[in-house]
Amino acid sequence: QVQLVQSGAEVKKPGASVKVSCKASGYTLTSYDINWVRQATGQGLEWMGWMNPNSGNTGYAQKFQGRVTMTRNTSISTAYMELSSLRSEDTAVYYCARGTRTFDFWGQGTLVTVSS
Amino acid sequence: DIVLTQSPLSSPVALGEPASISCRSSQSLVHSEGNTYLSWLHQRPGQPPRLLIHKISNRFSGVPDRFSGSGAGTDFTLKISRVEVEDVGVYYCTQATQFPRTFGQGTKVEIK
Numbered sequence: 001q002v003q004l005v006q007s008g009a010e011v012k013k014p015g016a017s018v019k020v021s022c023k024a025s026g027y028t029l030t031s032y033d034i035n036w037v038r039q040a041t042g043q044g045l046e047w048m049g050w051m052n053p054n055s056g057n058t059g060y061a062q063k064f065q066g067r068v069t070m071t072r073n074t075s076i077s078t079a080y081m082e083l084s085s086l087r088s089e090d091t092a093v094y095y096c097a098r099g100t101r102t103f104d105f106w107g108q109g110t111l112v113t114v115s116s
Numbered sequence: 117d118i119v120l121t122q123s124p125l126s127s128p129v130a131l132g133e134p135a136s137i138s139c140r141s142s143q144s145l146v147h148s149e150g151n152t153y154l155s156w157l158h159q160r161p162g163q164p165p166r167l168l169i170h171k172i173s174n175r176f177s178g179v180p181d182r183f184s185g186s187g188a189g190t191d192f193t194l195k196i197s198r199v200e201v202e203d204v205g206v207y208y209c210t211q212a213t214q215f216p217r218t219f220g221q222g223t224k225v226e227i228k
Contacts, residue, residue: 035217044210045157045165046215061216095164101212102155104176106164 004096009094011113020110022096029077030054033100036070036081038092039109048094050061053079062096086114118143120209122220128228135196136205137223139209144189146213154213155183156194159222160205167192201227 007021022034035106036048049060051070058070069082080095094110119142123182129135138158145152154172157165167176169185171190196203204227209220 044222045210045219050217052159059140081170082169084195097210101151101153103157103165103210103212104170106166109134109164 002098002105003067004105005063006094006096006107006110009111009113010087011115014087014114014116016086016114017082018086018112019080019082019097020112022079022081022092022107024079024098027073027098030074031077032098034070034072035099035103036068036099037095037097037103039095040089040092041074043092048081049112051079074103083112086112088114117214118145118214120208120211120218120220121224122209124223125221126224126226128226129172129199131201131211132228134199135199135203135225137194137209137225138208139187139192139194139220141192141211143207143214145192145211146189152188154185154187154192154208155212156183157208157210157219158203158205159208160202164185165208174225196225199225199227 003025010018032052033050035050038046043108051058053072072079091114096107098105119139123138145154156169159165168179173185184195203226206222206224208222
């Protein structure tokens with residue numbers, strides 16, 4: 001069965017970077033796009049960007065341009081999202097979600113806490 | 117960016133009764149190739165979202181048939197024919213016709 005398993009919770013200081021992983025199983029990573037979506041506590045869903053794991057092509061929401069980088073390692077079926085220059089407002093649960101024209105499978109989420 | 121506006125934002129429903137959620141888009145969600153990439157997600161507390169409906173009305177694998185989607189262009193609706201306890205949570209519409217992908221604000225369904 002399709003699964004996306006994300007890395008564990010992180011605590012970072014303002015100005016630092018965080019890199020979250022998303023390991024795919026049950027299908028071939030390169031067959032579907034991977035999106036990253038975040039959700040602050042008690043808030044709605046916010047799309048950050050997408051990556052085509054086959055080509056490595058990416059597209060980022062304007063809000064995150066210059067701060068986010070999405071990559072992959074196809075040999076271990078894993079996608080990554082790195083967010084830099086963290087600030088307190090970046091405290092949220094970060095999800096990876098599979099799909100090009102919808103989000104059909106989601107990771108369990110990774111809580112990133114930014115605190116001094 | 118395409119803005120998706122959901123209503124109501126909160127919906128107390130008695131068990132076994134129907135529920136309906138509206139999602140209105142600031143622009144047509146019809147893609148140049150003819151498909152409309154409007155989906156519905158359900159999120160239970162403490163859980164990731166899960167896909168219910170894609171391309172307006174297509175139920176995802178394993179989704180009960182009490183869930184149905186309809187609409188066209190800029191107006192879409194999710195209906196639950198008879199609400200069950202497991203249906204509580206927040207429902208989001210989302211579009212993948214244009215970048216950036218966007219989500220509605222969410223509609224909280226709770227048992228009355």
